[in-house]
Amino acid sequence: MSYLQFLGAAGVVTGSKHLINTSADSSGRNGFQVLIDCGLFQGQKEWRERNWQDAPVPAAQIDAVILTHAHLDHSGWIPRLVKEGFHGPIYATPATIDLCSILLPDSGHLQEEDADFYNKKKVSKHSPALPLYTLAEAQEALQYFKPVEIEQNKQLCPEISFRYVRAAHILGSCMAEISLRVDGTTRRLLFTGDLGRVRSNGAAPGKVLHSGPAEGETADLLVLESTYGNRNHPKDDPRPQLASIIQQTVQRGGSVIVPAFAVERTQKFLFMLKELMESDRIPRIPVYCDSPMAIKAVEIFLKYQEEYSEETRQLISKSGSPLQWPGFTFASTPEESKKINASYYPSIIVSSSGMATGGRILHHLAQRMSDPKNTILFIGFQAPGTRGFAIKNGTSPIKMFGQEVPLRAQVVALEQFSDHADPPEMLEWLRTFKNKPRVTYLVHGEPAASAALRDTISKELGWEVKIAEWMEKVQLT
Ligand SMILES: [Zn+2]
Numbered sequence: 119m120s121y122l123q124f125l126g127a128a129g130v131v132t133g134s135k136h137l138i139n140t141s142a143d144s145s146g147r148n149g150f151q152v153l154i155d156c157g158l159f160q161g162q163k164e165w166r167e168r169n170w171q172d173a174p175v176p177a178a179q180i181d182a183v184i185l186t187h188a189h190l191d192h193s194g195w196i197p198r199l200v201k202e203g204f205h206g207p208i209y210a211t212p213a214t215i216d217l218c219s220i221l222l223p224d225s226g227h228l229q230e231e232d233a234d235f236y237n238k239k240k241v242s243k244h245s246p247a248l249p250l251y252t253l254a255e256a257q258e259a260l261q262y263f264k265p266v267e268i269e270q271n272k273q274l275c276p277e278i279s280f281r282y283v284r285a286a287h288i289l290g291s292c293m294a295e296i297s298l299r300v301d302g303t304t305r306r307l308l309f310t311g312d313l314g315r316v317r318s319n320g321a322a323p324g325k326v327l328h329s330g331p332a333e334g335e336t337a338d339l340l341v342l343e344s345t346y347g348n349r350n351h352p353k354d355d356p357r358p359q360l361a362s363i364i365q366q367t368v369q370r371g372g373s374v375i376v377p378a379f380a381v382e383r384t385q386k387f388l389f390m391l392k393e394l395m396e397s398d399r400i401p402r403i404p405v406y407c408d409s410p411m412a413i414k415a416v417e418i419f420l421k422y423q424e425e426y427s428e429e430t431r432q433l434i435s436k437s438g439s440p441l442q443w444p445g446f447t448f449a450s451t452p453e454e455s456k457k458i459n460a461s462y463y464p465s466i467i468v469s470s471s472g473m474a475t476g477g478r479i480l481h482h483l484a485q486r487m488s489d490p491k492n493t494i495l496f497i498g499f500q501a502p503g504t505r506g507f508a509i510k511n512g513t514s515p516i517k518m519f520g521q522e523v524p525l526r527a528q529v530v531a532l533e534q535f536s537d538h539a540d541p542p543e544m545l546e547w548l549r550t551f552k553n554k555p556r557v558t559y560l561v562h563g564e565p566a567a568s569a570a571l572r573d574t575i576s577k578e579l580g581w582e583v584k585i586a587e588w589m590e591k592v593q594l595t
Pocket of ligand 1: 187189287312
């Protein structure tokens with residue numbers, strides 16, 4: 119019997135891991151076993167603890183991994199899988215491999231920092247607290263990555279082949295179209311990974327990449343993400359609002375502080391600032407991009423010009439590399455970061471982490487959030503329980519570096535920057551399918567979001583839609 123098993127991102131938006139096992143024969147021998155994505159559980163403790171559980175299949179018995187994109191909730195468990203004995207190929211697009219080469223070691227570094235923190239505070243019940251994997255172990259795992267170009271056919275074993283098609287979510291992101299040959303028939307399984315916005319439009323501007331997931335798909339079984347299953351993105355262009363937030367802050371003599379993830383979101387925001395400056399809609403004040411990863415992330419983006427949107431292509435051909443833009447400063451060392459703290463001239467400071475849970479953004483917030491002249495601008499999702507969530511909701515004071523810091527700065531959130539399709543966009547994409555999948559499983563969503571999307575798709579398209587459950591097995595023959 120061949121089966122698919124949901125090992126993560128079922129009932130939750132993190133920990134994406136889906137296992138295909140081709141028929142186990144009567145001798146009890148396992149078939150070929152391939153994992154689609156190998157992500158870290160993040161967020162609530164109940165889920166994070168699953169990062170420490172053994173995989174239901176011993177790592178050494180997994181034959182291959184197919185990775186849809188570089189985000190840690192899809193890739194961040196790979197170093198642990200390797201640590202536990204997996205030594206097979208990890209297939210990914212070249213851009214995904216480049217992004218993983220900065221994200222995974224950084225994740226290892228953060229795991230080590232967390233373990234150190236718990237050991238110093240002696241608050242862990244494990245003594246000593248250990249990292250899930252180290253920076254060195256993450257680097258070690260990179261040797262197993264094997265590049266697969268978009269739309270190239272890759273045969274994994276006699277029963278399984280796959281092909282990447284664009285998901286338009288982040289640089290290098292793809293859906294995996296899998297052909298599974300069982301008992302003389304071929305079944306098509308489509309895993310969306312995360313699905314990007316449908317086509318460029320005024321409501322999702324500033325997209326660095328060309329948008330729109332590949333259309334005209336066919337699938338017998340579809341595994342679809344549902345992050346925004348119960349929410350529609352605002353449809354208005356954020357640029358006029360962004361310009362007026364910046365103008366008002368500068369008129370008060372203040373600065374704009376922007377917590378943003380260093381990869382993708384920061385690039386998108388910098389491109390929008392440059393465009394607003396070039397069209398004289400905002401003053402040319404200094405822009406500081408304070409993240410050790412941001413320079414590497416920009417360099418990776420410059421390598422993949424074929425992925426640019428038309429507006430990005432035009433901006434780069436006119437203005438060159440963001441690393442050379444006058445007035446834009448990229449701080450990589452702690453000393454460069456400290457210099458930004460010393461500046462009181464109105465400026466825009468973009469730094470990570472995106473939810474203010476750690477990183478250099480904390481220094482900028484601690485220094486500037488008690489001054490009403492300044493603005494704190496959120497351009498990304500803030501998960502409940504994070505410092506970013508508390509600030510976005512006006513909580514004051516906020517505890518940082520052991521001190522209570524009052525929140526007096528203006529707080530604004532722009533919700534248009536999402537890289538996930540919302541329900542109307544998903545329907546628009548699903549309507550391009552050449553066939554009606556026999557069954558669709560929803561993953562990567564909070565329960566309410568998945569339930570809402572299931573109802574929308576069943577009602578609008580008449581498809582059979584189920585919500586994947588953690589550890590559930592689906593027979594494929
Ligand atoms: Zn993602």
